[in-house]
Amino acid sequence: MAVLGIDIGGTGIKGALVDGSGGELLGERFRVRTPRPATPETVAEGVVRIVEHFDWKGPVGAGFPAVVRQGQVCTAANIDDSWIGRNAEAIFGAATGCPFSVLNDADAAGMAEMRFGAGRGRSGVVLVLTIGTGIGSALFTDGRLVPNTEFGHIEMDGKAAEERTSARVRTRRQLSWKRWASRVDAYLQRVAFYLWPELIIIGGGVSKRHEKFLPHLTVDCEIVPARLRNEAGIIGAAAAADGGSGH
Ligand code: BGC
Numbered sequence: 001m002a003v004l005g006i007d008i009g010g011t012g013i014k015g016a017l018v019d020g021s022g023g024e025l026l027g028e029r030f031r032v033r034t035p036r037p038a039t040p041e042t043v044a045e046g047v048v049r050i051v052e053h054f055d056w057k058g059p060v061g062a063g064f065p066a067v068v069r070q071g072q073v074c075t076a077a078n079i080d081d082s083w084i085g086r087n088a089e090a091i092f093g094a095a096t097g098c099p100f101s102v103l104n105d106a107d108a109a110g111m112a113e114m115r116f117g118a119g120r121g122r123s124g125v126v127l128v129l130t131i132g133t134g135i136g137s138a139l140f141t142d143g144r145l146v147p148n149t150e151f152g153h154i155e156m157d158g159k160a161a162e163e164r165t166s167a168r169v170r171t172r173r174q175l176s177w178k179r180w181a182s183r184v185d186a187y188l189q190r191v192a193f194y195l196w197p198e199l200i201i202i203g204g205g206v207s208k209r210h211e212k213f214l215p216h217l218t219v220d221c222e223i224v225p226a227r228l229r230n231e232a233g234i235i236g237a238a239a240a241a242d243g244g245s246g247h
Contacts, residue, residue: 005238010133061241110138
């Protein structure tokens with residue numbers, strides 16, 4: 001069954017029709033910029049543009065860049081604070097007339113990688129990190145998701161790790177790939193020290209350029225780029241709406 005998957009990120013809102021069971025995009029992606037400030041009203045307008053673009057009337061799965069429990073937004077690192085306590089499923093549902101399933105964006109991307117990508121068939125502890133505007137995390141044990149982990153917010157040098165190590169910081173500070181990779185390395189060392197994952201999958205926009213930084217990493221753990229690249233968030237969100245989330 002086709003489902004509309006939407007990935008709401010700190011910078012862009014992307015949507016595509018997805019074959020829920022096969023994990024494949026059924027056509028082109030459509031993208032709008034994430035509005036600033038990213039309030040419930042402005043983000044809902046962006047979501048409406050995506051739904052209207054596809055002339056879609058069915059179920060929608062959406063990844064959202066915050067902790068989301070039963071549709072309710074609990075944090076707001078890269079979106080407007082007025083989201084906290086609001087129900088994203090109800091807001092997008094009312095704005096579009098479509099039934100929405102909303103989950104954390106990194107959890108959505110992680111589920112897609114585990115089902116259809118680099119984590120397929122992998123047991124044990126697997127950590128998926130999406131490095132983009134922020135850093136998102138999805139933790140799996142024997143393929144089961146522990147939802148809403150926030151390892152991008154581990155404190156390093158008095159700051160949230162994502163404030164030193166996200167892809168946005170690399171471009172804003174014009175860090176060379178090598179200098180940025182040393183930050184990523186220090187961050188992964190810390191995460192690995194606490195979690196001892198057997199595999200770390202690096203997703204987000206930077207996964208396309210993995211040859212620029214993966215060779216510089218020294219962490220004693222298998223590290224691979226995401227296979228679904230930047231489409232994992234859309235595919236995982238669609239799969240969640242199709243009943244595969246486990247939430
Ligand atoms: C948020 C996470 C989100 C990540 C990636 C972080 O700032 O706290 O919930 O998954 O950004 O968008």
